[in-house]
Every structure is written in C-alpha cells, then in structure tokens.
Amino acid sequence: MEKNEKEITGFSKMGKREKIAWLAKNFLYASPVEVVKEFAEYWHDNIEAQKLLDGFSENTLTNFPVPFGIAPNFKINDRVYAVPMVIEESSVVAAASNAAKFWLSRGGFKAEVISTRKVGQVHFTYRGDTQKLISFFNSIKEELKQGVKHITTNMEERGGGVVDMELIDFTNLEPDYFQLRAHFETVDSMGANFINSCLEEFGSLLRSKIALSSQFSETEKEIEIVMCILSNYTPECLVHAEVSCKVSELGSFDNDTVTAEEFAYKFERAVNIARIDPYRATTHNKGIMNGIDAVVLATGNDFRAVEACAHTFACRDGVYRSLSECKVENGVFRFWMNFPIAIGTVGGLTSLHPLAKRSLELLGNPNAKQLMEIIVCVGLAQNFGALRSLTTVGIQAGHMKMHLTNILASMQATDEEVAKAKNYFEEKLVSVSAVREFLEKLRT
Numbered sequence: 001m002e003k004n005e006k007e008i009t010g011f012s013k014m015g016k017r018e019k020i021a022w023l024a025k026n027f028l029y030a031s032p033v034e035v036v037k038e039f040a041e042y043w044h045d046n047i048e049a050q051k052l053l054d055g056f057s058e059n060t061l062t063n064f065p066v067p068f069g070i071a072p073n074f075k076i077n078d079r080v081y082a083v084p085m086v087i088e089e090s091s092v093v094a095a096a097s098n099a100a101k102f103w104l105s106r107g108g109f110k111a112e113v114i115s116t117r118k119v120g121q122v123h124f125t126y127r128g129d130t131q132k133l134i135s136f137f138n139s140i141k142e143e144l145k146q147g148v149k150h151i152t153t154n155m156e157e158r159g160g161g162v163v164d165m166e167l168i169d170f171t172n173l174e175p176d177y178f179q180l181r182a183h184f185e186t187v188d189s190m191g192a193n194f195i196n197s198c199l200e201e202f203g204s205l206l207r208s209k210i211a212l213s214s215q216f217s218e219t220e221k222e223i224e225i226v227m228c229i230l231s232n233y234t235p236e237c238l239v240h241a242e243v244s245c246k247v248s249e250l251g252s253f254d255n256d257t258v259t260a261e262e263f264a265y266k267f268e269r270a271v272n273i274a275r276i277d278p279y280r281a282t283t284h285n286k287g288i289m290n291g292i293d294a295v296v297l298a299t300g301n302d303f304r305a306v307e308a309c310a311h312t313f314a315c316r317d318g319v320y321r322s323l324s325e326c327k328v329e330n331g332v333f334r335f336w337m338n339f340p341i342a343i344g345t346v347g348g349l350t351s352l353h354p355l356a357k358r359s360l361e362l363l364g365n366p367n368a369k370q371l372m373e374i375i376v377c378v379g380l381a382q383n384f385g386a387l388r389s390l391t392t393v394g395i396q397a398g399h400m401k402m403h404l405t406n407i408l409a410s411m412q413a414t415d416e417e418v419a420k421a422k423n424y425f426e427e428k429l430v431s432v433s434a435v436r437e438f439l440e441k442l443r444t
C-alpha cells in the first residue's frame with residue numbers, strides 16, 4: 001500500500017531541525033528554513049539547559065514560553081509569601097494579588113493539612129472461592145509489606161511507606177474482579193514512582209504466593225493481574241483553607257454603592273448557586289483551578305493529576321458541586337474550602353527544572369504539607385477574587401483591561417501606541433472594536 005506523506009517511521013530518531021523541516025513541508029506547507037528559524041528562536045542559549053528541557057519529554061522541537069508571574073502579599077498561617085504562578089490567562093495573577101492584599105489586612109489565610117494519605121491499586125481477576133481469597137490475603141498482608149522492603153526502606157526512614165492494605169471484592173460489578181487497595185504515605189514526594197513500584201511488586205508477589213499455596217485449585221491459581229497503578233483520586237490527601245472576618249470589616253464595594261453586608265450575602269448566594277448547579281459549579285471550580293494550577297505548574301508538579309482529583313472530589317456525593325463554601329453568620333463572613341491535593345517538593349521536576357527549583361526557594365523551600373497549604377490558599381484567593389468581581393462590578397471590566405495588551409499585540413501596536421492606548425482606556429470599556437477604532441484614529 002502506498003504510504004501517505006503525513007505518515008512517518010523513525011521520527012524520534014531525526015534531529016530537531018530535520019523534524020521541524022519535515023513538519024513544515026508536510027503539515028504547514030511553509031518554508032522549512034523559515035519554520036526552523038522561528039522554532040529556533042525559542043531554543044535556550046545554553047546548550048546544557050536545553051538538553052535538560054529536552055530530556056523532560058519526547059520529540060521536542062522547541063520550548064513553549066508561558067508567563068511566570070508573582071502574586072505578592074499572601075499571608076498564610078501568619079507568614080507572608082510572594083507566590084510564583086505560571087499561567088497564560090491575563091487576569092489571573094492580578095486577581096490573586098488583589099485578593100491576597102485584601103485578606104492581608106484582615107488576618108490572612110489559615111490553612112491546615114487534614115491528612116496526607118495516597119492510594120494505589122492492583123486490579124486483578126480470580127475465579128474461585130472468595131472467602132478463601134480474603135482470608136489468604138489477610139494472612140499474607142505482612143509478607144507482602146516485607147516483600148517490598150527493598151523499595152520502601154528509604155521512604156520509611158523519611159517517615160513514609162505502606163500504611164495499610166485491603167482486598168475489595170468487585171465481582172458484583174465486574175465478573176471475577178478484585179482489587180488490592182494499598183494506602184501510602186510519601187512524605188515530601190508526590191510518590192507516583194514509589195507507589196507504582198510497590199504495586200507492581202505486590203501484584204507479582206500475590207500471584208506467586210497463591211500459585212505456591214496448596215489451598216488453591218489449579219483454576220483458582222490462574223490469577224490475572226490486569227494492571228497496577230496509583231490512583232490520582234486522593235480524598236485523604238486533604239487541605240482545609242479559609243478566610244474570615246467580621247462582615248463590617250469587609251468594607252464597601254463598587255464606589256460605596258454596595259455595603260459590606262450586601263456584599264457578604266450576595267457572595268454567599270453566589271457560592272450557594274455553585275453548590276447546587278453543575279453548570280455554574282464547573283465555572284466556579286475552573287476559577288479555583290486558575291490559581292491552583294498556576295502554582296502547581298510553577299513548582300514543577302503535575303497539574304493534570306491535581307485537576308483530575310479536584311473534579312472527582314467535587315462530585316463525591318453524586319452531584320458536581322462548588323469546591324468552596326461560604327457562611328455569613330452572627331456578623332461573621334467565613335469562606336473556606338477542603339481541597340484534595342497530592343503534590344511533592346522533592347522528586348520529579350521539582351528540583352530538575354531550574355525555575356521550579358527557584359519557585360520553591362521563593363516559597364522558603366516548603367515541605368509538601370506547607371506547599372499543599374499554600375496552593376490551596378491561592379485557589380481560595382482566586383475564587384474570592386472572581387466572585388468579588390462577579391458579584392460587584394462584573395468580570396469583563398477587569399478582564400478586558402488585562403486583555404488590552406493582548407489585543408494591542410494582535411494589532412501590531414508600537415510601544416508608543418501601547419502607552420497611549422493604556423492611558424486612553426484607563427477609564428473606558430475595552431473591546432476589540434474600540435481598540436481597533438482607537439488605533440485607526442491614531443494611525444491616520
């Protein structure tokens with residue numbers, strides 16, 4: 001069969017320039033020289049630094065720059081942080097900074113890690129007497145733990161390890177399906193590799209111990225390990241974060257047209273709406289994730305894992321709800337969130353990526369628990385900032401103001417035009433057409 005020009009074998013073996021040129025020819029229909037030049041502009045000057053970045057992934061062509069910003073004035077558990085945030089959305093860092101400053105003079109954020117356990121699973125099939133399997137599993141639990149000592153010794157020295165193990169019978173939902181569910185403490189590391197290594201060992205130990213036992217028939221010995229993998233759902237890796245103050249201390253809003261009390265009740269209602277309606281809850285939680293993901297990324301952690309977990313947790317009672325809660329009671333405004341988050345401050349990219357390392361340094365080299373607290377407070381701040389705008393002036397004024405720079409860039413505005421436009425739109429509503437009109441006038 002004739003090979004389509006878009007198919008290729010050996011792509012990963014090609015050099016960077018060769019890869020880019022091939023893509024330019026077959027997918028961009030552009031000059032390979034031009035495209036190579038464009039991609040090369042984002043290569044690191046330092047060859048060793050580029051090698052390091054290339055090593056993080058596969059088939060890398062270049063680097064994809066995303067802004068690295070700082071939200072200062074974050075008072076968390078009485079300590080003030082300047083929080084690094086990596087995000088492309090223009091208004092996020094500004095909103096986080098405003099919310100941080102707002103709470104700085106009202107006691108700041110309080111956060112506490114409630115628990116730090118993580119889960120891993122060995123999914124397997126067994127055809128036979130369930131009771132026999134359960135009692136056998138219970139009798140070899142300790143041996144299974146001992147069998148992974150070569151993996152767990154270092155972690156145990158740091159205070160972590162395998163905490164517990166259970167066998168779950170899922171045969172009512174899937175024929176012959178059982179699950180070995182293990183619980184882990186991984187201290188300051190996210191622990192994915194550690195957990196997965198333990199699980200694969202548990203899987204093979206379980207199978208060999210059953211195969212060697214005279215209690216099981218030949219059919220019962222035919223255990224199939226379907227897969228061994230950690231779970232990114234970590235409801236037991238939980239942080240509580242909150243802000244509170246007297247309603248009267250909230251101040252007034254919208255040029256003194258909204259009182260503190262009006263604001264507090266409207267804000268509470270906005271949160272309640274997100275607790276009952278999944279359409280609103282999704283956007284509400286997206287706002288929380290704007291802050292969470294930005295710090296997770298800046299510190300070299302896995303934002304997909306954090307996202308996946310957050311959304312599962314948001315629908316833990318069967319309905320997708322807001323992750324945050326608010327109560328106005330006895331003259332006190334309280335806004336809080338219990339958020340599950342599994343991240344690390346050692347291992348992975350945390351020390352390999354030079355900017356992730358710097359981010360952690362900026363935060364005072366926190367341990368995993370402290371970083372969990374910081375990240376969840378930023379998520380809460382982000383949510384507060386979004387709701388404060390939504391329930392008072394609306395979101396667009398701020399958004400479009402921040403977006404002005406992007407609009408001007410898309411219209412190839414010069415530095416002088418940018419300065420004039422920023423000045424002009426200081427008190428005016430920003431829109432694409434208004435900016436275009438402004439530039440047109442300026443240019444004629």
Ligand code: MEV
Nearest residue numbers: 283284286287386387395
């Ligand atoms: C935009 O990135 C986030 C918001 O939509 C969040 C929210 O609606 O709460 C503003």
